[in-house]
Amino acid sequence: MRLFQFLGSGFISFLQDVGGIFLFFWKALIFTFTPPFRFRLFLKQVEFIGVRSWLVVALTALFSGMVTAYQVHHALVKFGGQSVLGGVVALTLTRELGPVLSAIMVVARAGSAMTAELGSMRITEQIDALKIMAVNPIQYLVTPRLWAGMLVVPLLTAMADLIGIAGGYVIGVLVLGIDHGIFMAKMKDMVELVDIMSGICKSIFFGAFLVSVCCYKGYYARGGAEGIGRATTEAVVISSVGILIFDYIMTTLFF
Amino acid sequence: MIKIKNLHKSFNSHKVLRGVNLEIPQGSMTFIMGGSGTGKSVLLKHIVGLIRPDEGEIWFEGQDITKLSERELQKVRKKIGLLFQEGALFDSMTVAENVAFPLKEHSGLSEKEIMHKVEELLSAVELLPAKDKYPSELSGGMKKRASLARTLALNPQVVLFDEPTTGLDPILQNTIMDLIRRVKEQFGLTCVIVSHDVPLALRYGTYLAFLHEGVIVESGTPKEILSSSHPYVTKFLESALMDIKKE
């Protein structure tokens, strides 16, 4: 009985979160179209997310590309198909690893910082201060971050794709000895524009999702410094797990 | 001016306001007094619509503020300023940027005019030397004054001050109160000041109200308050004035 109650209340608060996050995203989106337009804040957020995240994304992509090349090679050798290595690595990266890893790294670097920043603004009444100065805090704080996320995450994904493939090339061609021409040819054969675009589409969605979650958790943080810590952890967990779940759903449905 | 009728507010099961009735006279310097944690800050936040009551009405310019939408509230908030107890300065901005913020948002002044106005406000609160500092580099009293400058920037009609002088030295307390009184007279403001400081309230206040156990137990001019027979009010006054009387 206790267990059911526990699960029940957990489920209800989960549903509340889902509804709250969606509503929050929707409000931030709608406020894009009412003046004042906060272009400068948007640029500042682009810089914030980009500067914080690009190096980690690049490193993650490089090593993922390299390790993918090894693993795929290992599998392909079993039936003598190692010539397609370039294609398989590029597909894996553009369709899956690029968008997912970039998004998760952005969560870790920039998303968590957003939650902490908005959380501290909530706790110290800065959000209320915006309100009483007749400035809409969602429009001021969340809308620029939302658009920055939807722009920067795809850009980082494109970068991750390139770097990851480069890593795969280094391992495949320079270390495992696959011919440069074959590697490149197979890659061109197998990867279509659609594959790249599917990854980029995913990443736009991930960007919107992770910013919504991270801002929502910060915006409604309560309970002092401890509350900010809790909100940050929750934001990171929800966005990371959410990204993987949505990735699965989108892949099976659309791509 | 502002009329609060039967205001109730609970947080979870904790009843903070239990039927507050208070009329704030136009052009007055109204002091709201009461013990720590009695809900003075909560009461002020209701007046600007940051908190919605469970029950009750707040009338300002023929409108019940508690029934307004967020968008309608924005108009009211340009007329009613609030100085937060902890200052609530934006910590990503310098002092000058904080004071400039409401002007940039709403005044329509040019960059240069804003700069000028900001310096004027900051020198009024004796904070001009600290204008390029960030809030984290300020003392508590400096934050209060910066926040005061920001609140006054938009020339509101009504300003609510949540403990504007708590934590300042006595000389600065008087400077700030004189400043508040001066702008009040200059612009015909109505000021509502939350404070524990009885001597200050008696000196500057034109109307005093005591919040106790969720209701206003006594209100009136300083003279009326001094002759009050309400046990809580007399106790409050006695504790505060004891040292002075002894002399």
Ligand SMILES: Nc1ncnc2c1ncn2[C@@H]1O[C@H](COP(=O)(O)OP(=O)(O)OP(=O)(O)O)[C@@H](O)[C@H]1O
């Ligand atoms: N957002 C909130 N959620 C829950 N409880 C709250 C909230 N805001 C205030 N309270 C509670 O309401 C009561 C009154 O708080 P308030 O801040 O108004 O006190 P105060 O009279 O301003 O005290 P002080 O003089 O110490 O500033 C407190 O018990 C506080 O815990």
Ligand SMILES: [Mg+2]
């Ligand atoms: Mg208070």
